[in-house]
Amino acid sequence: xxxxxxxxxxxxxxxxxxxxxxxxxxxxxxxxxxxxHFVVGVAAGTWLLSLFFDSRAAMASAFVLGALxxxxxxxxxGRPERALRMAMRVRxxxxxxxxxxxxxFLAGSFxxxxxxxxxxxxxxxxxxxxxAGYALALLGSLVLVVYMGFVYTASKAIPFWNSPxxxxxxxxxALRGGTAVLLVGVALGxxxxxxxxxxxxxWSGVTAIVAALFLLEIHGAMTGGNPAARxxxxxxxxxxxxxxxxxxTLALGLLVPAMLVWTGLTGPLSLGAMAAxxxxxxxxxxxxxxxxxxxxxxxxxxxxxxxxxxxxxxP
Amino acid sequence: xxxxxxxxxxxxxxxxxCQLSCKAEHGTPPGVFFARVLKQEEGQYPSVRQLFLPVxxxxxxxAPCVDACPTGASxxxxxxxxxxxxxxxxxxxxxxxxxxxYGNRYFNDNPQHYFEQxxxxxxxxxxxRHQTEVMMKCNFCRDRVRSGRQPACVxxxxxxxxxxxxxxxxxxxxxxxxxxxxxxxxxxxxxxRPSVFYLPA
Numbered sequence: 400x401x402x403x404x405x406x407x408x409x410x411x412x413x414x415x416x417x418x419x420x421x422x423x424x425x426x427x428x429x430x431x432x433x434x435x436h437f438v439v440g441v442a443a444g445t446w447l448l449s450l451f452f453d454s455r456a457a458m459a460s461a462f463v464l465g466a467l468x469x470x471x472x473x474x475x476x477g478r479p480e481r482a483l484r485m486a487m488r489v490r491x492x493x494x495x496x497x498x499x500x501x502x503x504f505l506a507g508s509f510x511x512x513x514x515x516x517x518x519x520x521x522x523x524x525x526x527x528x529x530x531a532g533y534a535l536a537l538l539g540s541l542v543l544v545v546y547m548g549f550v551y552t553a554s555k556a557i558p559f560w561n562s563p564x565x566x567x568x569x570x571x572x573a574l575r576g577g578t579a580v581l582l583v584g585v586a587l588g589x590x591x592x593x594x595x596x597x598x599x600x601x602w603s604g605v606t607a608i609v610a611a612l613f614l615l616e617i618h619g620a621m622t623g624g625n626p627a628a629r630x631x632x633x634x635x636x637x638x639x640x641x642x643x644x645x646x647x648t649l650a651l652g653l654l655v656p657a658m659l660v661w662t663g664l665t666g667p668l669s670l671g672a673m674a675a676x677x678x679x680x681x682x683x684x685x686x687x688x689x690x691x692x693x694x695x696x697x698x699x700x701x702x703x704x705x706x707x708x709x710x711x712x713x714p
Numbered sequence: 715x716x717x718x719x720x721x722x723x724x725x726x727x728x729x730x731x732c733q734l735s736c737k738a739e740h741g742t743p744p745g746v747f748f749a750r751v752l753k754q755e756e757g758q759y760p761s762v763r764q765l766f767l768p769v770x771x772x773x774x775x776x777a778p779c780v781d782a783c784p785t786g787a788s789x790x791x792x793x794x795x796x797x798x799x800x801x802x803x804x805x806x807x808x809x810x811x812x813x814x815x816y817g818n819r820y821f822n823d824n825p826q827h828y829f830e831q832x833x834x835x836x837x838x839x840x841x842x843r844h845q846t847e848v849m850m851k852c853n854f855c856r857d858r859v860r861s862g863r864q865p866a867c868v869x870x871x872x873x874x875x876x877x878x879x880x881x882x883x884x885x886x887x888x889x890x891x892x893x894x895x896x897x898x899x900x901x902x903x904x905x906x907r908p909s910v911f912y913l914p915a
Contacts, residue, residue, distance in 0.1 A: 403824055410745045423808045423821060477806015477823065477847030484785035484803055494809050495784035554812035555778050555904055698815050700769055700900060701754060 439468030444577025456589035500542025507535025559631030652683010741840025772908035
């Protein structure tokens with residue numbers, strides 16, 4: 400009862416404020432949505448890169464991550480028992496498209512990977528079933544890489560997310576996450592058809608793209624004229640999401656991996672350091688998504704376009 | 715036909731009658747407000763005035779909540795343009811909440827009641843039809859409207875600040891008020907084509 404009362408009081412305070420913070424995605428059970436989006440993005444990026452670098456261990460990791468992401472999504476839903484209904488509105492809803500993407504990915508990757516297991520499967524790795532699985536998983540992973548950014552872009556209530564750069568940023572995140580998983584895989588002895596230096600350069604390139612897109616998005620939010628977007632940036636850099644941003648995203652997700660990459664490019668990198676690099680990068684990506692979601696602020700209902708003016712503070 | 719509402723900001727006195735009558739009509743739990751009233755001050759001493767902005771679901775013609783809903787739980791009635799929620803289809807993903815630029819959707823997450831002692835018999839009776847863990851919103855009191863009555867917030871406004879009618883009929887009172895008094899919607903830049911208009915204060 401106390402918790403419910405506190406939540407109610409906070410909602411009333413939020414409704415009274417002109418710039419209402421977004422709490423549904425990211426707080427309380429909303430953390431499962433952030434985890435789900437994050438893990439599914441990493442899974443899709445890992446799958447695509449493991450196809451490119453021919454790493455079956457990484458493919459298996461992608462399948463497991465995808466399944467965990469699906470479970471996390473279900474844990475977030477108010478009525479998970481109705482989840483199959485989410486396939487209904489694929490014509491207009493990005494969440495429905497994501498549901499299809501994850502379903503295709505999980506089904507396809509299972510069909511493709513099952514013959515490779517030691518216990519085998521009733522079909523061979525060269526059969527039409529495995530080929531269909533390959534195609535389905537590829538299609539599903541492409542949908543997954545793309546859909547998440549569009550879920551946020553379609554959120555008209557949160558101007559900070561409502562940026563055309565968000566889909567590109569999420570695609571870059573997925574690839575960065577995939578590269579990090581490959582690095583962890585190499586550190587654990589998985590066969591990857593790429594050298595360590597190649598993976599480190601790939602990580603650096605994708606990270607540079609992520610940083611550039613993020614800075615452009617921040618610039619757009621600050622100069623776009625929307626007070627809610629500007630407040631979101633403030634929340635990210637100096638508000639309720641700042642700790643996660645500085646400690647999680649910048650320190651753990653950028654500085655630590657960058658130092659390890661520099662070490663790896665200028666000399667030998669131990670397997671432990673390589674695993675730490677991948678894990679730090681992935682953790683940083685999680686905090687990046689978490690902090691930007693937590694920084695979301697609702698569009699104010701009072702509008703300047705209407706013949707009503709914003710309040711003027713008393714002298 | 716497209717039901718719409720016009721709210722005269724010059725007449726609104728911020729009495730919360732709309733909010734209370736809506737609560738009484740729908741028996742919404744704590745934290746769910748199909749209708750609410752926002753307050754703003756403008757001007758500088760000694761010329762200061764307080765403005766009230768009653769808000770509710772805008773029943774948009776191009777409703778972003780309907781597009782964002784993955785299950786079809788959020789939908790728009792073809793025959794009258796009212797945007798509604800089928801609670802039996804809602805999965806509680808809250809995508810509609812993030813899509814609504816007007817912030818008029820609520821998640822009914824727990825069985826809640828107003829008093830520490832527990833739910834009153836009135837609350838029990840009134841909230842029995844509400845599902846938990848799903849979204850809730852104003853539906854222009856569709857049951858009342860279908861039976862020929864006005865929405866509760868319109869019928870109970872003591873200053874007659876609210877007018878309800880058919881926006882598709884150019885001779886209806888709402889259409890005339892919008893035309894003659896310069897009615898405007900909230901956030902027209904969002905391209906949602908709302909069915910709730912405001913007359914300037």
